[in-house]
Amino acid sequence: MKRRFWMATMATLVMASGMAQADQVDDIKKKGELVVGVLGTDEPMSFIDPKTRELIGYDVDLGKAVAAKLGVKAVFKQITLAARIPELQQGHIDLLAASLTHNKEREAQIDFSLTTYVTGTKVLVRTNSGINDVPDLAGKRVATAKGSSMEVNIKKAVPTVQVISFDTSPQAFVALQQGKAVGFVNEDMSLVRAMNQLGDKRSDYKMLPTNLALEPLALGIKKGEANLKKVVDDSLRELEASGKAEALYENWFGQKSALKMPKREFKLNSDKID
Secondary structure, eight states: OHHHHHHHHHHHHHHHHHHHHOOHHHHHHHHTEEEEEEOSEETTTEEEOTTTOOEESHHHHHHHHHHHHHTSEEEEEEOOTTTHHHHHHTTSOSEEOSSOBOOHHHHTTOEEEEEEEEEEEEEEEEGGGSOOSGGGGTTOEEEEETTSHHHHHHHHHOTTOEEEEESSHHHHHHHHHTTSOSEEEEEHHHHHHHHHHTGGGGGGEEEOSOOOEEEEEEEEEOTTOHHHHHHHHHHHHHHHHHTHHHHHHHHHTSTTSSSOOOOOOOOSOOOOOO
């Protein structure tokens, strides 16, 4: 009996030792796939190509680059804005590539890769609304996506504003179009895209001049997975060094894209934020 007890104890210790040494990189390589959480509704970050019905976008390309670095297949899972961090914490996805703002509050919950994009938060209003800048929104209703940093940014800028939240950014934009809100708060690149899609109606809307906040976006990694963070950061540094990062920017945001955004002013080389 003593011998069986001793063998069982040793087996438990060996298993515990193995579990302690294993990390998420081992798990990902063992299953042969990297499950990447994306929004799928946020062009050009991640969205469904209307012609091919395939998921494409800047975040999708970054996820594929990390999967290639790991030597596994990239598998994309569409998630909502509000579910991004819980899905990662609960292990339903391995990596977040979902228009994710890196801020101090979220650092307590998850780890972040190098910054992958820097955007600003702005407000879109109707041209005839009489609203000329952010302070004019006091006491009025604005729409934005639920669980986003934009909710926080607009409340900081205008404490008396009434924020109504929607599951997706397109739904919040529709609220502005239908008159349910006087403003639509989002990243500046997303607002440019929304205005482009308006066609002849574009002149009916304008972007307010004040930038509510600079938003460093990054990939999200489960807390404490240092080896996975190293692989993710190494893959991003390789994109930067090879010139592929610049090409991705030009393709999705720059002169090759419908957005025609100004030249890129950031590099994929730091995970530091203010």
